[in-house]
Amino acid sequence: MKAGFLGVGHYTPEKVLTNQDLEKMVDTSDEWIRTRTGIEERRIASDDMDTSDLAVRAAEEALKDADMDAKDLDMILVATVTPDTPFPSVATMLQEKLGANKVAAMDLSAACAGFMYGVITAKQFIETHAYTNVLVVGVEKLSKITDWNDRNTCVLFGDGAGAAVIGPVSEDKGILSFELGSDGSGGSHLYQKPEEKLQMNGREVFKFAVRQMPESSVNVVKKIGLSEQDVDYLIPHQANIRIMEAARQRLGIPEEKMSTSVKRYGNTSSASIPIALSEDVKAGKIKDNDLVVLVGFGGGLTWGAVALRWGK
Numbered sequence: 001m002k003a004g005f006l007g008v009g010h011y012t013p014e015k016v017l018t019n020q021d022l023e024k025m026v027d028t029s030d031e032w033i034r035t036r037t038g039i040e041e042r043r044i045a046s047d048d049m050d051t052s053d054l055a056v057r058a059a060e061e062a063l064k065d066a067d068m069d070a071k072d073l074d075m076i077l078v079a080t081v082t083p084d085t086p087f088p089s090v091a092t093m094l095q096e097k098l099g100a101n102k103v104a105a106m107d108l109s110a111a112c113a114g115f116m117y118g119v120i121t122a123k124q125f126i127e128t129h130a131y132t133n134v135l136v137v138g139v140e141k142l143s144k145i146t147d148w149n150d151r152n153t154c155v156l157f158g159d160g161a162g163a164a165v166i167g168p169v170s171e172d173k174g175i176l177s178f179e180l181g182s183d184g185s186g187g188s189h190l191y192q193k194p195e196e197k198l199q200m201n202g203r204e205v206f207k208f209a210v211r212q213m214p215e216s217s218v219n220v221v222k223k224i225g226l227s228e229q230d231v232d233y234l235i236p237h238q239a240n241i242r243i244m245e246a247a248r249q250r251l252g253i254p255e256e257k258m259s260t261s262v263k264r265y266g267n268t269s270s271a272s273i274p275i276a277l278s279e280d281v282k283a284g285k286i287k288d289n290d291l292v293v294l295v296g297f298g299g300g301l302t303w304g305a306v307a308l309r310w311g312k
Contacts, residue, residue, distance in 0.1 A: 003126040004174025006133070006167045006312060007066025010278035011057030012160040012265060013045040019155070026151040033155045038241025042158030042266030044143045050084045052093040054271075055139040058161035059098060061278070062135065066165040070098040073165075074131035076105040077121055079114025079138045079270040081192070081299070082145055083107060094137065104131075111190070112237050113180075113296040114138055114270030115162070116304025120178050122166040137163040138270035147197035156239075157198075158266035162274020173289075173311040177223035179216050180304045183208075190299035209243045209297050214250030216305035217295045221251075224307055226291070228252050233286050237296035238262035238272040247295060259285075269298065286310050 018041045019030035033039055045054060055078060063070060076098075078091040091105035110117040115138035122134035139161035148154045189204040213236055221228060228251040236244045238261050248258045259276040268275060273294050280286050288311040295305040 001127055001129065001168050002171055002174035003123040003166055004169030004308065004312065005164050005310070006169070007062045007064070007068065007165040008163065008274065008278040008281050009058045009061025009065055010160065010162040010275040011054055011061065012043040012275065013049065013054070015044045015046065016041050017044050022155055025148060026154060028151045028155055036242070037156060038260070038262050039155065039266045040263045043160055045141050045159040051080055051082050051139055051141045052084050052090045052097065054141065054159065054161040055090055055094050055137045055163070056097045058139065058163040059094060059135055059137055062163035062165050068133065068165060070100040073100045073103050073133050073135050075103055075122070075125060075134040076100060077108060077118040077134060077136045079108045079110065079118045079136070080140055081109055081111050081114070081269060082141045090139065110298060110302045110304070111300055112239065112267070112269045112272065112298025113300070113302040113304045114298065115273045116294065116296050116306060117180060119164070119166060119175070119306060120180060120304065123175050123178070126167060133165060133167045135163065135165055137161060138274045140269040140271050142198070142269060145192055145198045150197070152202060153198060153200050156267045158268050160265055160268040160271045160275050162271045162278055164274055164277070169312045173309045175306055175308045177220045177307045178305065179219050182300050182302045184300065186301035187299070189301065206240070206243065208301055209239065210246040212297050212303045213237070213243060213247040213295050216303055217247050217251055217293050220293060220305045220307040230291055231293055232290035233257050233280070233292045235259040235273055235276050235280065235292065235294045237298070238265065238276055239267045251293070
């Protein structure tokens, strides 16, 4: 039995914060942000909307796309570093809001690589026949841990949620290979202390990402005996267009075969890959039988990549 994607969905808040808006808040410029990050705007959740509220919107869309009821789920996994509360978990809040019986539910914390960790965790439960349908959500309300006076970080982040229902698919479809990893020695480059805002050493994170994303992308393709030329579509973590371009060029695929939602949403951490995936599937950019690579990196430092054959 192979595990694959049965349905996808996403949700982004209505409020748009543009680069021009940020020019009025901190010493920065639209040109500086665009040329260095590729970001033009990001979405910001209202004060009365927390992480679990974002998650339920994306989850409902993914369930609808999978033609499935919440009661069909066996497990809920939520990847986030911005939970509503330290505990209970967002996953248990989501279970209650969806009415998903009393299924297993837990949060995962792997920063921007969280969705990759969630998908691979789901894969293990499904392919060992422990569970059949697992909901995986990547969701963040980064606006609540962002220092809006720090021009080096506040231009980067946004809020949003992406979700996928993972379940059994045909033997020639689904997740073909994966890579997960971490390097705790780099943890001081991207972190948040209790009661404080997010801190990042942008230079060091950039150096790590431009090395690790392309390497992991190539590794998961080679694991299945294929070459970079066989990749039909690439969805990298939407953090910075220059990092994303490094992965695309290493794979040697054309620009139109890489997702670039970063310009509209900024870096939404664990939500960025599932948001991009959901948008691109609905736009018809990903077709049945396409070889798709998902790859992310984040605080920890952590990384993860998946090669999959799209379809059921």
